[in-house]
Amino acid sequence: MLAEQEVARLKDFAREIRIETLKALGHLGFGHVGGAMSVVEVLAVLYGGVMRVDPKHPNMEERDWLVLSKGHAGPALYATLALRGFFPKDMLCTLNQGGTNLPSHCDRNLTPGVDMTTGSLGQGMSTGLGVALGLRMSGKDNYVYVILGDGECQEGQVWEGALYGGNACLDNLIVFVDENKEQLDGYTKDINSLGDLKEKWESFGWHAQLVDGHDVAAIYEAIRQAKAAKGRSSVIILDTIKGKGCSFAEEAKLNHHMRFTPAEVTEALKALGYDGSWERGERA
Ligand SMILES: Cc1ncc(C[n+]2csc(CCOP(=O)(O)OP(=O)(O)O)c2C)c(N)n1
Numbered sequence: 001m002l003a004e005q006e007v008a009r010l011k012d013f014a015r016e017i018r019i020e021t022l023k024a025l026g027h028l029g030f031g032h033v034g035g036a037m038s039v040v041e042v043l044a045v046l047y048g049g050v051m052r053v054d055p056k057h058p059n060m061e062e063r064d065w066l067v068l069s070k071g072h073a074g075p076a077l078y079a080t081l082a083l084r085g086f087f088p089k090d091m092l093c094t095l096n097q098g099g100t101n102l103p104s105h106c107d108r109n110l111t112p113g114v115d116m117t118t119g120s121l122g123q124g125m126s127t128g129l130g131v132a133l134g135l136r137m138s139g140k141d142n143y144v145y146v147i148l149g150d151g152e153c154q155e156g157q158v159w160e161g162a163l164y165g166g167n168a169c170l171d172n173l174i175v176f177v178d179e180n181k182e183q184l185d186g187y188t189k190d191i192n193s194l195g196d197l198k199e200k201w202e203s204f205g206w207h208a209q210l211v212d213g214h215d216v217a218a219i220y221e222a223i224r225q226a227k228a229a230k231g232r233s234s235v236i237i238l239d240t241i242k243g244k245g246c247s248f249a250e251e252a253k254l255n256h257h258m259r260f261t262p263a264e265v266t267e268a269l270k271a272l273g274y275d276g277s278w279e280r281g282e283r284a
Pocket residue numbers: 034035036038070072119120121122148149150151152153178180182183184242256
């Protein structure tokens with residue numbers, strides 16, 4: 001179990017990730033706010049101590065890998081990496097602008113600390129599996145973490161990977177599904193229902209858990225249990241809220257990709273306990 005102090009530290013890291021994500025998106029005035037906010041806690045836990053990474057040597061061979069398969073949540077990963085010191089924080093306000101190293105979707109050739117290029121949904125399942133398999137064949141002990149969206153689980157490629165992962169028993173692979181119950185244009189249950197995701201992954205032979213995806217202690221404990229399940233590929237379904245912690249996004253009916261005003265951003269930042277400068281165009 002995580003000590004109370006550690007839980008508080010991770011919660012605060014998550015709050016900082018939300019703030020920096022929102023400021024970066026605020027400079028742009030639009031973006032994938034909903035799906036970025038729902039993965040904040042898992043990113044805080046992974047980069048807050050679970051993953052073996054070195055911000056000064058982002059490509060070191062011994063590192064653990066993150067494949068953010070729902071690559072449109074890139075802004076949340078960039079905020080996390082900047083806060084961990086992979087690159088200067090003021091780079092965040094170049095998000096998705098001409099010549100930036102922080103494109104809307106993740107690009108491993110552009111951003112220090114980004115391990116895999118993603119954005120075409122489903123593909124991160126295959127690339128993550130491939131990396132985990134390659135590392136195991138090389139006798140390495142690195143872990144590979146993959147984050148999928150629930151809408152993304154409508155891709156056939158995810159289930160081809162699930163079938164292979166169940167058979168290959170890759171205990172250096174932990175897949176998260178961000179079950180925020182929404183996709184681009186509505187609820188997954190109304191568009192192409194996924195049913196019980198935990199049961200589905202279990203039927204493919206995976207060690208599967210379902211946790212509150214906004215509870216850092218629960219996520220940490222689930223990762224610990226996944227690692228203890230030797231000889232099994234693991235999946236952790238994160239029960240989340242799309243737009244979590246960002247007032248204007250949580251209130252909106254559809255928040256997948258939205259426009260927002262400076263006033264809305266300022267108000268959302270205040271609710272997160274930030275009242276410093278961020279104004280559109282200003283460097284943070
Ligand atoms: C192969 C592919 N098809 C369509 C898209 C367009 N697209 C981007 S995000 C998205 C919705 C994804 O939903 P989900 O995985 O639930 O993401 P979240 O709600 O967590 O943001 C779609 C259809 C894409 N990026 N890749």
